[in-house]
Amino acid sequence: MNRALFLDRDGVINQEVNYAHRPDQIVFVEGIFDLCHAAQNLGYFLIVVTNQAGIGRGYYTEAQFHHLTQWIDYQFKDRGILLHETYFCPDHPDHGLGPYKKESFDRKPHPGMILKGIEKYGLSPESSLMIGDRETDMQAARAACIGTKLLLCPEKPQQTDADCWITGLHQGMEYL
Ligand SMILES: [Mg+2]
Incomplete structure (x- = not known):
C-alpha cells in the first residue's frame, strides 16, 4: 500500500513569516531536506498541504503562489527530492x-x-504521516485518519524549536 508524508508548508518546510509569497522570504527549516530525503528513500510520497488565505485576502495572487511553489519544488529537486504534489486552499470564510x-x-x-x-496516490492513511505546526494541521490529519501525526511547536512556532526538532527526526523515520 502506498503511503505519504504530508507536510504543512509555512513553519515546517520554511520558517514562518506572515504570508510568504516570494522566494526571498523563504528560509528553509534546518533539516527539512534530510527529513524528506529519508522519507523518500523509505518510499513515502511527499505531499504539501497548505492553507493560503493570503490569496483570498488579496495579499498575493494565485500566480505568485504558483511561482513560489515552482521555486520551492526546484530547491528540493536540486537536492534530489521530488515533492509529488502541493495542494493549497486560497479561501477564507x-x-x-x-x-x-x-x-x-x-x-x-x-x-x-x-x-x-x-485518492490520487492510492494511499493508506493509516500508514501515512502528517507534520504540522498548528493544531489545525493535526485536526485535518485526524479527520483523514492519518496514522502518525507530529506537531511542531503547538502555540507559537519558534524557528529554533522547529529547526532542532526536524534536524533529529530524519534519523528516526524508519521507526515511524
Ligand atoms: Mg504552518
Whole structure:
C-alpha cells in the first residue's frame, strides 16, 4: 500500500513569516531536506498541504503562489527530492474577498486536501504521516485518519524549536 508524508508548508518546510509569497522570504527549516530525503528513500510520497488565505485576502495572487511553489519544488529537486504534489486552499470564510469568501472543505482543519492526496496516490492513511505546526494541521490529519501525526511547536512556532526538532527526526523515520 502506498503511503505519504504530508507536510504543512509555512513553519515546517520554511520558517514562518506572515504570508510568504516570494522566494526571498523563504528560509528553509534546518533539516527539512534530510527529513524528506529519508522519507523518500523509505518510499513515502511527499505531499504539501497548505492553507493560503493570503490569496483570498488579496495579499498575493494565485500566480505568485504558483511561482513560489515552482521555486520551492526546484530547491528540493536540486537536492534530489521530488515533492509529488502541493495542494493549497486560497479561501477564507470571513476574510476572503469575492469568490474566496467561503467555507472550504480544503481549508485545514478540514481534511479535503489530504483526502485528495489519498485518492490520487492510492494511499493508506493509516500508514501515512502528517507534520504540522498548528493544531489545525493535526485536526485535518485526524479527520483523514492519518496514522502518525507530529506537531511542531503547538502555540507559537519558534524557528529554533522547529529547526532542532526536524534536524533529529530524519534519523528516526524508519521507526515511524
Ligand atoms: Mg504552518
